Amino acid sequence: MSSAVILINAAAAVCLVFAFFKNRRKTRRSIIVATRSFLRILPLVLMIIVMVGLFSSFIPPSEIMKFIGAQAGWSGILAIAALGAVLHIPALISYPLAAALLRSGAAIASVAAFITTLTMVGVVTLPLEIKELGIKLTLLRNSLSFILAVIIALIMGMVL
Amino acid sequence: MNIQNTEKTRKQNSSPRKIFRDYLIFGAALAAGLILLLIFPDKKEAAAAATWSYFREMMAILPAVMIIMGLFSVFISKDQVVKYLGKASGVKGPVLALFFGALPTGPLYIAFPLASALIKKGARISNVVVFISAWACIKIPQELVELQFLGFEFMGMRLLLTIFFVILMGLLIEQLVSQKKPKKSPRQ
Numbered sequence: 376m377s378s379a380v381i382l383i384n385a386a387a388a389v390c391l392v393f394a395f396f397k398n399r400r401k402t403r404r405s406i407i408v409a410t411r412s413f414l415r416i417l418p419l420v421l422m423i424i425v426m427v428g429l430f431s432s433f434i435p436p437s438e439i440m441k442f443i444g445a446q447a448g449w450s451g452i453l454a455i456a457a458l459g460a461v462l463h464i465p466a467l468i469s470y471p472l473a474a475a476l477l478r479s480g481a482a483i484a485s486v487a488a489f490i491t492t493l494t495m496v497g498v499v500t501l502p503l504e505i506k507e508l509g510i511k512l513t514l515l516r517n518s519l520s521f522i523l524a525v526i527i528a529l530i531m532g533m534v535l
Numbered sequence: 536m537n538i539q540n541t542e543k544t545r546k547q548n549s550s551p552r553k554i555f556r557d558y559l560i561f562g563a564a565l566a567a568g569l570i571l572l573l574i575f576p577d578k579k580e581a582a583a584a585a586t587w588s589y590f591r592e593m594m595a596i597l598p599a600v601m602i603i604m605g606l607f608s609v610f611i612s613k614d615q616v617v618k619y620l621g622k623a624s625g626v627k628g629p630v631l632a633l634f635f636g637a638l639p640t641g642p643l644y645i646a647f648p649l650a651s652a653l654i655k656k657g658a659r660i661s662n663v664v665v666f667i668s669a670w671a672c673i674k675i676p677q678e679l680v681e682l683q684f685l686g687f688e689f690m691g692m693r694l695l696l697t698i699f700f701v702i703l704m705g706l707l708i709e710q711l712v713s714q715k716k717p718k719k720s721p722r723q
Contacts, residue, residue, distance in 0.1 A: 379679075379682045379683045379687075380596055382682070383599045383600065383682070383683065384595075384599045386599070387598075387599035387603050388599075391602060398610075404609050405605040405606040405609040405610070408604075408605040409601040409604065409605030410601075412601050412604060413598060415557075416597075416601075418561040419561070420593055420597065421565075424590050426564060426568075427586070428586025428587075428589060429568050429586075431581075432578045432582035432585055433571075465642075466674070466677045466680075467676065467677060470680045470681055470683070470685065471589045471592070473684065474684040474685055477685065487689070487693055490681070491672065491697065494677070495672045497671070500643060500644060507650065508647060508654070508663075512660070512664075515708050516668075519704050519707065520668065523704055526700065530696060531696065535689065
């Protein structure tokens with residue numbers, strides 16, 4: 376077992392014990408909520424895992440490197456950042472995909488750009504955001520977030 | 536404030552029909568994968584090994600992540616978030632915005648009406664932007680899964696950079712928005 380696994384499970388256990396002593400009824404409700412959201416996200420998780428498994432055995436690392444590897448440079452980062460902005464998949468299930476990309480030769484900057492735009496920029500949720508927060512704030516936030524994601528990715532690529 | 540409305544959307548989104556549909560999609564993906572592997576039997580071993588290893592990695596943490604999410608969503612109400620964040624000022628503002636944004640309390644489409652309620656309550660635009668961004672990309676369960684799959688260095692570095700730039704972006708957007716419409720920020 377990796378240390379991340381131990382840490383995450385220990386954190387959950389501590390929270391659970393603490394919550395139990397604070398309010399039993401609420402804790403029971405939390406566990407029901409947790410079970411429900413687990414069952415809700417499970418099919419998506421399983422699907423992405425099957426796809427990632429196939430993907431990493433069918434697509435050779437050389438192809439991935441060509442498009443989003445270190446030598447792909449700017450165009451690779453921008454392309455995958457744009458993909459992340461348009462795609463609407465829960466971040467939780469994007470990490471196995473990100474890990475597979477990284478293990479098969481994608482540049483750190485590309486993977487960082489993908490995850491960051493995936494979460495920060497939401498093309499699909501634009502109408503809802505405009506409705507609630509107005510067009511100006513929404514467009515400013517999303518376009519600046521895209522630029523920031525690329526900057527964050529470039530810094531990560533240089534340091535790591 | 537139409538938090539109730541979003542609650543409804545959330546319920547519809549998690550209706551048994553949609554979950555059933557998701558399981559069907561997973562079934563289809565699995566079937567397509569199996570057919571593909573029948574056509575290319577030499578890939579079978581690598582694909583099975585990769586799938587199994589990702590499955591194990593995910594299942595080792597997913598229940599725990601869901602428990603943490605469930606606890607936070609029940610114990611911290613949306614009204615509490617609006618109450619504390621609406622009047623936060625100074626350094627406390629962005630810190631609280633980050634904190635409440637990062638607490639795992641649901642998908643992004645719940646954050647928009649909350650943010651709108653915050654603006655109406657007179658919260659600073661910069662804090663609202665930090666709040667939405669934190670909600671979108673610094674969620675605690677998300678960071679935990681990132682830690683598991685991409686390692687401590689990657690996760691920690693991306694987290695620090697994101698916090699820094701998100702606060703910067705909040706201040707910048709506040710400047711841009713209030714320059715043209717100074718009346719729109721009802722601060723005392």
